[in-house]
Amino acid sequence: MPKMKIAVVPKAGADFEIQEREIPTPGQGQVRIKVQACGVCFSDHMVKDGLMPWIQYPRSPGHEVAGIIDEVGPGVTSWKKGQKVGVGWHGGHDFTCLQCRRGDFINCANEKWTGIHYDGGYGEYMIAPWEAVAAMPDALDPVEAAPLLCAGITTFNALRHSGAQPGDLVAVLGVGGLGHLGIQFANKCGYQVVGISRGKESEALAKKLGAHIYIDSSATDAAAELKKLGGARVILSTAPSGKAMASLINGLGANGTMMVLGAGPDPIEVQTGQLIFGNKELKGWASGIAPDSEDTLRFAEYTGSSHAIAVTNCTAALHLICLAAGLGPGDEDLAIGENGHRVVTMLRRGRTVGQGRRETAPPCGRGRAVEHRPGHGLQAEGVDRVAVIIRVAAAPNDE
Numbered sequence: 001m002p003k004m005k006i007a008v009v010p011k012a013g014a015d016f017e018i019q020e021r022e023i024p025t026p027g028q029g030q031v032r033i034k035v036q037a038c039g040v041c042f043s044d045h046m047v048k049d050g051l052m053p054w055i056q057y058p059r060s061p062g063h064e065v066a067g068i069i070d071e072v073g074p075g076v077t078s079w080k081k082g083q084k085v086g087v088g089w090h091g092g093h094d095f096t097c098l099q100c101r102r103g104d105f106i107n108c109a110n111e112k113w114t115g116i117h118y119d120g121g122y123g124e125y126m127i128a129p130w131e132a133v134a135a136m137p138d139a140l141d142p143v144e145a146a147p148l149l150c151a152g153i154t155t156f157n158a159l160r161h162s163g164a165q166p167g168d169l170v171a172v173l174g175v176g177g178l179g180h181l182g183i184q185f186a187n188k189c190g191y192q193v194v195g196i197s198r199g200k201e202s203e204a205l206a207k208k209l210g211a212h213i214y215i216d217s218s219a220t221d222a223a224a225e226l227k228k229l230g231g232a233r234v235i236l237s238t239a240p241s242g243k244a245m246a247s248l249i250n251g252l253g254a255n256g257t258m259m260v261l262g263a264g265p266d267p268i269e270v271q272t273g274q275l276i277f278g279n280k281e282l283k284g285w286a287s288g289i290a291p292d293s294e295d296t297l298r299f300a301e302y303t304g305s306s307h308a309i310a311v312t313n314c315t316a317a318l319h320l321i322c323l324a325a326g327l328g329p330g331d332e333d334l335a336i337g338e339n340g341h342r343v344v345t346m347l348r349r350g351r352t353v354g355q356g357r358r359e360t361a362p363p364c365g366r367g368r369a370v371e372h373r374p375g376h377g378l379q380a381e382g383v384d385r386v387a388v389i390i391r392v393a394a395a396p397n398d399e
């Protein structure tokens with residue numbers, strides 16, 4: 001039986017392990033995908049750190065998957081071998097619960113999450129239910145496309161359902177994994193885009209990505225600044241902090257909506273009056289289904305807003321190992337991971353992924369030098385679009 005390598009978390013809180021397994025066979029309604037690239041998302045730490053007690057281990061995370069259909073199981077009529085596809089956070093639905101019967105698949109009572117309910121993209125192959133699979137435009141590089149399957153779809157889908165119209169003032173809180181894509185999409189949607197982050201460091205990046213205005217929330221009252229600009233129609237809150245979100249509520253204009261995307265540990269404390277006066281809205285948004293991914297991928301492709309990919313967390317990059325096949329030989333910088341496996345960390349820059357210059361992530365590419373710290377991106381100085389692909393080759397002694 002042919003074998004594959006897969007990176008798994010053996011149990012909650014444990015380090016990743018590279019296992020060799022038989023390449024799985026797709027069952028009824030499933031497809032097998034040969035993984036070309038898988039983004040590293042902060043949410044992957046839920047698997048690593050066992051934040052959901054019901055997760056079954058060993059588990060291989062990864063829900064930003066780009067690859068090629070390699071085999072289709074019985075009953076699958078919508079996919080065929082050789083198709084370029086992606087799989088995101090929404091990993092399938094049951095078609096039978098009340099919400100599914102209403103066609104509201106993202107709110108399926110038995111929704112599956114890729115890499116959480118079943119093994120995700122941190123392996124050379126993965127199995128996915130057919131309904132979780134999105135078609136991928138040919139022109140998109142898998143490395144570039146992978147993060148669009150979570151960070152991309154979440155920001156794009158939230159923006160297009162936010163009620164904002166071209167010309168409206170749209171603020172994006174946070175310039176990290178979600179925010180850097182949110183800013184690009186917001187710009188391409190024709191909004192007046194305000195990037196908000198703490199410190200001056202993110203200003204250049206935010207503006208380069210398409211923010212027309214930048215507000216340093218550590219130096220000024222960002223809500224007051226938004227008010228001066230007329231108040232935001234929408235605030236896309238990507239920073240995982242309830243406190244940071246709460247501090248911006250007063251920056252919403254009349255009928256303004258705060259879209260809550262960043263999952264933070266603390267509550268969003270809002271006075272009732274802050275929402276009542278001005279008919280303001282606080283609304284959560286959770287990614288989307290496969291057709292939404294397809295819209296995101298196409299939009300990113302034809303607007304050229306898929307660059308600056310996957311500014312992932314060091315947390316994720318260090319603690320989570322993403323297996324990504326399909327990168328050309330010599331395309332990598334090597335570092336030795338502490339588990340004895342070779343970990344490949346690639347940062348790509350420049351418009352042409354694949355031909356661009358590569359830089360090794362400074363402290364992040366090596367071992368465990370950086371602690372678990374959300375929001376600490378792998379944004380090396382001067383690197384404006386960062387794809388982090390950590391490819392695990394065989395350990396030196398098993399080659």
Ligand SMILES: [Zn+2]
Pocket residue numbers: 041042043044063089150151
């Ligand atoms: Zn994610």
Ligand SMILES: [Zn+2]
Pocket residue numbers: 093094095096097098099100101107108109110111
């Ligand atoms: Zn359902």
